[in-house]
Amino acid sequence: AQSVAQPEDQVNVAEGNPLTVKCTYSVSGNPYLFWYVQYPNRGLQFLLKYITGDNLVKGSYGFEAEFNKSQTSFHLKKPSALVSDSALYFCAVRDGDRGSTLGRLYFGRGTQLTVWP
Amino acid sequence: DAGVIQSPRHEVTEMGQEVTLRCKPISGHDYLFWYRQTMMRGLELLIYFNNNVPIDDSGMPEDRFSAKMPNASFSTLKIQPSEPRDSAVYFCASSGRLAGGSLNNEQFFGPGTRLTVL
Numbered sequence: 001a002q003s004v005a006q007p008e009d010q011v012n013v014a015e016g017n018p019l020t021v022k023c024t025y026s027v028s029g030n031p032y033l034f035w036y037v038q039y040p041n042r043g044l045q046f047l048l049k050y051i052t053g054d055n056l057v058k059g060s061y062g063f064e065a066e067f068n069k070s071q072t073s074f075h076l077k078k079p080s081a082l083v084s085d086s087a088l089y090f091c092a093v094r095d096g097d098r099g100s101t102l103g104r105l106y107f108g109r110g111t112q113l114t115v116w117p
Numbered sequence: 118d119a120g121v122i123q124s125p126r127h128e129v130t131e132m133g134q135e136v137t138l139r140c141k142p143i144s145g146h147d148y149l150f151w152y153r154q155t156m157m158r159g160l161e162l163l164i165y166f167n168n169n170v171p172i173d174d175s176g177m178p179e180d181r182f183s184a185k186m187p188n189a190s191f192s193t194l195k196i197q198p199s200e201p202r203d204s205a206v207y208f209c210a211s212s213g214r215l216a217g218g219s220l221n222n223e224q225f226f227g228p229g230t231r232l233t234v235l
Contacts, residue, residue, distance in 0.1 A: 032222060043121075043208050043226030044160075090160065094222050102220055103148040103167055103212060109159045 002027050004074075004091045006108040013081050013115055021076040021111045023091030032094035033074040034105060035065055039087045047089075050074060061085070081115040088112050121227035123209050129233045135197040138230045141190055142211030150224060151184055151194050152208040160208075166192065178203075199234045206231050 004025045013019045025031055035047040048059025055067045065076045076089060088110045095104040122141040130136055142149045150165040164174040169186045177184070181200070186192040196203055210224040 034222065036224075041229075043210070043229055044224070045226070046223045049223065101172060103222065104150075104162070104165060104173070105222060105224060107160050107162075 002093045002095055002106045004033075004093050004106060004108040006089075006091055006111045008111050009109070010112045010114065013113070015083050015115050015117050016080050019078050019081040019085070019113065019115070021089050021091075021113060023074045023076065023108060025072050025074060025091075025093050027093055031067075031069075031072075031074075033065075033067065034092040034094075035059065035063070035074075035076050036090040036092060036107075037061075037087050038090065038110070044090060047076070083115050083117055086113055086115050121209055121211055121225050123207075123227035123230050125230060126228060127231045127233075129235065130199055131235050132200055133198045134234075135195065136199045136203075136232060136234075138194040138207050138209075138232070140192045140194070140209030140227060142192070142209070143213065143225055144190065146211035146213035146225070147189075148212040148224075149186060149192050150208075150210040150212075151192070152210065152226075153205045154208060154229075155205045163194070196232075199232075201234045204232055204234050 006023055033050045036044040037047050038044045047063055048057050050057045050067045058064045063078050067074050090110045091108040092105040095101045124139045147168050151163040153161045163176045164184045166186045184194045206229045208226050208229045210226045212224045215221045
């Protein structure tokens with residue numbers, strides 16, 4: 001079965017410093033990996049995805065994620081954090097079965113990122 | 118497109134009452150998902166549909182919960198009778214296909230319905 005783990009409930013970083021939000025995955029078959037962000041009182045928003053190709057994926061708002069097959073990780077990164085990046089971040093993996101179940105995503109529990117001024 | 122539309126945005130009801138949440142997916146999307154989010158349990162998938170057909174409802178908590186998708190542009194999630202532990206934010210999301218017909222797993226979430234059961 002597909003699953004993702006976000007080992008940190010919270011990440012705190014100072015503005016201007018690099019940030020990393022961690023995610024590890026377990027899949028059968030090729031991994032299709034995603035990051036979503038949720039701002040307060042809003043629904044989740046897509047940030048970026050890895051399907052195939054370059055291990056470094058670039059997404060919205062200056063975020064990027066690095067796919068590492070040997071470590072089964074897909075960590076979210078940003079070189080310089082902004083206070084406005086403070087939000088809840090979710091890692092997700094696509095269902096690996098065939099047919100209609102391919103549309104499903106399995107989400108992690110989320111990591112609350114706080115960037116202080 | 119206006120995105121995924123959910124109504125109502127807020128619902129306060131008393132225990133035992135019936136609650137109906139509504140969702141209009143993005144036009145052309147063939148997947149629709151219902152999620153529930155609480156502090157304790159995080160984000161939970163309740164049920165999802167493909168081409169209006171329920172694919173997996175194993176996340177539905179119990180028989181008090183039911184969901185329907187009578188056509189491609191409308192879905193409901195009903196709770197009858199409601200209980201205080203149902204208090205949560207309920208999200209609807211939809212996803213569709215890329216130009217070539219392959220799946221686009223990017224899900225578009227609605228703003229959510231905040232349900233409070235007293």
